[in-house]
């Protein structure tokens with residue numbers, strides 16, 4: 299087990315695999331997962347103010363409703379969808395489904411994620427009166 | 430003896446792997462409901478009073494949020510553990526990181542649940 303891990307082993311493996319779809323999917327899953335963890339910690343910090351100091355929470359939320367933050371929220375939604383759909387892809391292969399169609403399934407999942415993000419953007423724009 | 434340790438480790442690996450799948454399936458549903466309900470479909474005004482009101486009035490939302498904290502806390506920290514295991518082969522490092530993540534995870538889970546509890550029951 300020890301031989302097949304560690305930074306040298308990992309970087310070599312990634313370098314050798316170059317940027318094939320599978321490697322790309324793996325790195326994408328990892329990066330989105332770690333970004334979501336960072337968001338989760340910040341998010342729980344903000345939500346804590348509902349208990350610690352309600353006024354601070356309301357002020358923070360008012361700041362977060364500016365257009366800049368709304369766009370960042372869409373980026374967050376996209377990150378969650380990409381990670382989530384990629385996760386479904388991994389679990390399909392774990393169950394032995396579509397293992398001969400891995401690349402195709404990756405792009406199908408990314409298409410589903412893209413459609414979900416467009417739908418979310420549409421819903422947000424409607425609420426905000428952008429169109 | 431050595432065989433025993435290996436058996437224990439592989440059993441633990443299996444359960445962590447399995448729970449990562451269970452929390453994944455849970456999260457895709459619960460997290461979608463969470464984001465859509467607070468942000469995209471008929472959201473309340475995001476003030477502590479309005480958020481607390483919606484959670485207090487809806488057993489459905491309160492349950493979804495409780496499940497979210499449980500699933501996401503396990504999934505996120507076990508995920509970080511998996512990443513760390515990929516880069517750090519030394520058993521000592523791994524053990525320290527595992528214990529650290531476990532402690533942080535339990536602390537955040539308890540704190541998050543407490544905050545949610547106060548929101549639901551009007552803190």
Ligand code: HEM
Nearest residue numbers: 328331332334335338382385453456457505508509511512
């Ligand atoms: C939307 C629903 C989600 C699904 C379906 C999902 C699915 C998965 C799956 C199946 C894995 C295991 C991958 C493997 O064994 O190779 C995984 C890993 C991971 N997930 Fe998620 N996940 C979701 C949400 C989240 C959230 C909200 C976070 C963070 C707060 C997160 C953080 C992580 C991390 C850090 C990893 C480890 C990445 C790695 O090993 O490279 N996930 N996810």
Ligand code: HEM
Nearest residue numbers: 334338342345464467468480494497498501541542544545
């Ligand atoms: C679309 C963006 C999001 C919005 C507007 C939002 C909004 C909220 C609100 C209003 C609360 C407090 C009420 C409650 O406990 O349910 C909350 C709590 C929470 N959210 Fe989110 N959320 C978003 C995305 C996310 C994401 C992506 C995650 C996972 C990584 C997440 C995880 C949590 C958790 C774990 C709690 C409970 C925190 C606690 O009780 O201390 N949220 N969110």
